[in-house]
Amino acid sequence: MEITLEKTTSAAIARAMVKARIAAGSPAMDMVLTALVITDNETVGEALKTAATLSREHPSRVLGIVLGDGRGAPRVNAKVRVGENSAGESVLLRLSGPLVKHADSVVLPLLLPDSPVVAWWPRNSPTNPSDDAIGRLAQRRLTDAESSNSPIRALKATARHYVPGDTDLTWTRLTPWRAVLAAALDQSSGKVTGGSVEFRPGNPVATLLIAWLESRLRVPITQRRGDKDQISKVVLHMADGDVTIERIDETSCHFSVPGSAPREVPLGRRTLAELLAEDLRRLDADNIYAATVKHLLA
Amino acid sequence: MSLGSNPLRDAQDRRLPRIAGPCSLILFGVTGDLARKKLIPAVYDLANRGLLPPGFALVGFARQDFGHQEFKSLIKKAAKEGARTPWRETVWKQLVAGIRFVPGEFDDDAAWERLGATMHELDEQQGTNGNHAFYLSIPPALFPVVVSQLKKHGLATSDNGWRRVVIEKPFGHDLTSARELNEIVGGVFPPESVFRIDHYLGKETVQNILAFRFANGMFEPIWNGNYVDHVQITMAEDIGIGTRAGYYDGIGAARDVIQNHLLQLMALIAMEEPVSFKASSLRIEKQKILANARPAPRLDFHTAHAQYVAGWAGGEKVVGYLEEQGIPKSSNTETYAAVRIDIATRRWAGVPFYLRTGKRLGRRVTEVAVVFKRAPHQPFSKHDVEELGKNALVMRIQPDEGVTLRFGAKVPGTTMEIRDVLMDFAYGGAFVESSPEAYERLILDVLLGDPPLFPQTEEVELAWEILDPVIEHWSRQKTIDTYTSGTWGPASADEMIARDGRAWRRP
Numbered sequence: 001m002e003i004t005l006e007k008t009t010s011a012a013i014a015r016a017m018v019k020a021r022i023a024a025g026s027p028a029m030d031m032v033l034t035a036l037v038i039t040d041n042e043t044v045g046e047a048l049k050t051a052a053t054l055s056r057e058h059p060s061r062v063l064g065i066v067l068g069d070g071r072g073a074p075r076v077n078a079k080v081r082v083g084e085n086s087a088g089e090s091v092l093l094r095l096s097g098p099l100v101k102h103a104d105s106v107v108l109p110l111l112l113p114d115s116p117v118v119a120w121w122p123r124n125s126p127t128n129p130s131d132d133a134i135g136r137l138a139q140r141r142l143t144d145a146e147s148s149n150s151p152i153r154a155l156k157a158t159a160r161h162y163v164p165g166d167t168d169l170t171w172t173r174l175t176p177w178r179a180v181l182a183a184a185l186d187q188s189s190g191k192v193t194g195g196s197v198e199f200r201p202g203n204p205v206a207t208l209l210i211a212w213l214e215s216r217l218r219v220p221i222t223q224r225r226g227d228k229d230q231i232s233k234v235v236l237h238m239a240d241g242d243v244t245i246e247r248i249d250e251t252s253c254h255f256s257v258p259g260s261a262p263r264e265v266p267l268g269r270r271t272l273a274e275l276l277a278e279d280l281r282r283l284d285a286d287n288i289y290a291a292t293v294k295h296l297l298a
Numbered sequence: 299m300s301l302g303s304n305p306l307r308d309a310q311d312r313r314l315p316r317i318a319g320p321c322s323l324i325l326f327g328v329t330g331d332l333a334r335k336k337l338i339p340a341v342y343d344l345a346n347r348g349l350l351p352p353g354f355a356l357v358g359f360a361r362q363d364f365g366h367q368e369f370k371s372l373i374k375k376a377a378k379e380g381a382r383t384p385w386r387e388t389v390w391k392q393l394v395a396g397i398r399f400v401p402g403e404f405d406d407d408a409a410w411e412r413l414g415a416t417m418h419e420l421d422e423q424q425g426t427n428g429n430h431a432f433y434l435s436i437p438p439a440l441f442p443v444v445v446s447q448l449k450k451h452g453l454a455t456s457d458n459g460w461r462r463v464v465i466e467k468p469f470g471h472d473l474t475s476a477r478e479l480n481e482i483v484g485g486v487f488p489p490e491s492v493f494r495i496d497h498y499l500g501k502e503t504v505q506n507i508l509a510f511r512f513a514n515g516m517f518e519p520i521w522n523g524n525y526v527d528h529v530q531i532t533m534a535e536d537i538g539i540g541t542r543a544g545y546y547d548g549i550g551a552a553r554d555v556i557q558n559h560l561l562q563l564m565a566l567i568a569m570e571e572p573v574s575f576k577a578s579s580l581r582i583e584k585q586k587i588l589a590n591a592r593p594a595p596r597l598d599f600h601t602a603h604a605q606y607v608a609g610w611a612g613g614e615k616v617v618g619y620l621e622e623q624g625i626p627k628s629s630n631t632e633t634y635a636a637v638r639i640d641i642a643t644r645r646w647a648g649v650p651f652y653l654r655t656g657k658r659l660g661r662r663v664t665e666v667a668v669v670f671k672r673a674p675h676q677p678f679s680k681h682d683v684e685e686l687g688k689n690a691l692v693m694r695i696q697p698d699e700g701v702t703l704r705f706g707a708k709v710p711g712t713t714m715e716i717r718d719v720l721m722d723f724a725y726g727g728a729f730v731e732s733s734p735e736a737y738e739r740l741i742l743d744v745l746l747g748d749p750p751l752f753p754q755t756e757e758v759e760l761a762w763e764i765l766d767p768v769i770e771h772w773s774r775q776k777t778i779d780t781y782t783s784g785t786w787g788p789a790s791a792d793e794m795i796a797r798d799g800r801a802w803r804r805p
Contacts, residue, residue, distance in 0.1 A: 030722070030723055030724055172313075175313050175314070176348065178306070178313070178314055179314055179315055179317065179348055180352070181306055182304060182306040182307050182314055182317070183317050183351055183352055184352075185304045185305070185306050185307075186304055186307075186317070186319055186320075186351065187319070187320050187351070187352075187353075187425060187427075189303075192305070213306075216305050216306050216308075217305050217306070218305075251386075251388045252388045252391070252392075255352045257425070259425065260320075260353060260422075260423070260424065260425025261353075261422075261423045261424065261425070263352055263353055263392065263395055263424075264388070264391055264392055264395070265352045265392055266348075266386065266388040266389050266391075266392055268388070278313065282312055282313070286313070287310045288308055288310055288311040288313075
């Protein structure tokens, strides 16, 4: 069921949500978190669709927040949607006038009681998410450096303001690479003496990978210039040979460790919904990420 | 290499999946139903979720003489049909590189030499490093020959890697046969290398019983005989025996389900808090319960067994057990079994555990219902609470996984009228995609060598000690009770629980 409200208030939106829920036939709500999606007119459709997919794994109340024109009278327009092929419920809030600076006052009464709040900026992430009006309401703040014009600068800027609970999706994109590299070292013994990562300059995932490898292995990792969109090659030097992971195509890589025959492993891009689902599985602080960004800035 | 020595791994890094070390899974009975429908799809799903090591190998051993290509396409078909996760050609390409087939009879020494050579080749080419798990997806009668051949050809031990053996239920058909089986397997593999699969224990909802009981503060104080009236554990199936006649007849519902699944569930519900979640600590607590659990003293009053007869089940006309294909007309095998178990501990003295299972019952459901005592005093008139039953906490294991709490609430209106209502939590809604198939979890645990979810010899033997007297009592009876297909079991089961002044829940 969908209810459209114009020039409205948080209390009216909350009433509409109860009404829609009862109309959908289920007054019970086993939702596990509130997801705040802070976005603009251009990306709002795609972002809410992603959030709805995510709801299948983490049933949530999704609040889409579009900050409009700051001029004119304060105004809240809302669209409440319950059911319709998604677990959980979603509200699209369009704010304009001075409210653009006080969005938190509209959002606060709409949070699910006593459960985690996650804020996600699909683009134009604030550099200091934990000091953002909406970000302050959330335990987990997800930014996305890749969506900005200068990803590495954006990554470093948010890293400078890191507090527990912040994650840039660049880190989530790195997980499959980290898993493969960890598996490679599971299969070899001895110390890593050095290594290199090959990528096209400006790739934030690769930058973060180097920081992670250096902070874990405590050896310098060199950058090599590549020409592919994705990381094209990672080499770790060891006493008995090299661990090499080299890209074949967009979805797979060659994998070779000293002492066994090389083989192919799948290593592709994941969808935004998959990235967010991974992030929401854990709501506590990610200490390894903290150590990695600390190394990135060092 | 252990987790501690890999600098890229860290206990705090919980994004990195638990990936098994390099190893192979060697499947005996690879052409069987279980392998095709469950094991191969589970292996593909694990690979797709990135949980298998690069270079993981899958070896099939079977009588048929497949060519390698033919065997690979057989595996591909099974994986494609049964997989829970989307099909990805890249994942398959990774998996197929490690697939091998060894044809041969179990008594043919040459075949075992070929298997040994294949394992050696995998160690060299795929880097499995001598780590191999043998999965015996074959009838228990064949265990002795397979296990002794493994030993004879030196495949059961290794200098550099690990060897593990996985066996499926039934773990014998009574205490004596279970002991024999344990001796055969135990004579070749040490206890910590034997993994008995009870796929129920791999279910997320079963593991959640532990989380529910021991992570929450509010349930523990009432989890005892002071507040709990009784417990009902039900595993009902709406289907008949289908094509399993050969296996089922002579085994029956009690051996098939109560001995393993239901007694394990009972142990998880009843056990004291383990000091840690290590396999050994969990096992100690489960064993204490099983060692002190006994069927109610009057077996004629507190057990029931029956066979289904023809009837209408869920809108379909179905035949009775004796008319099923391959069942002798004189069969006395029960398709429904119910027993009352008493647990002699301070926590549970006086709290009966009613266990029931059956085929062709009202619907497919597995659940554990903890039914609480009534409030000692109610300040309402008798009429106000006429419709109020006992409070109950129900763990729904399958389908529709979740937890239900039943309690009384006032019916809206001007009179004080109190009635039972249900409060539901559904895992189905809350954690859909992350709920893996039980076999995935169990196969991964075997490869990781993580044993908490696998029962060991002692638990199996204790469970038979509980059940043997009941089965013996039933075997002395000339006739067997019946129930109409599609109903909730025989009248004798209702009488059995009514003797204690209670009634079965309609699950």
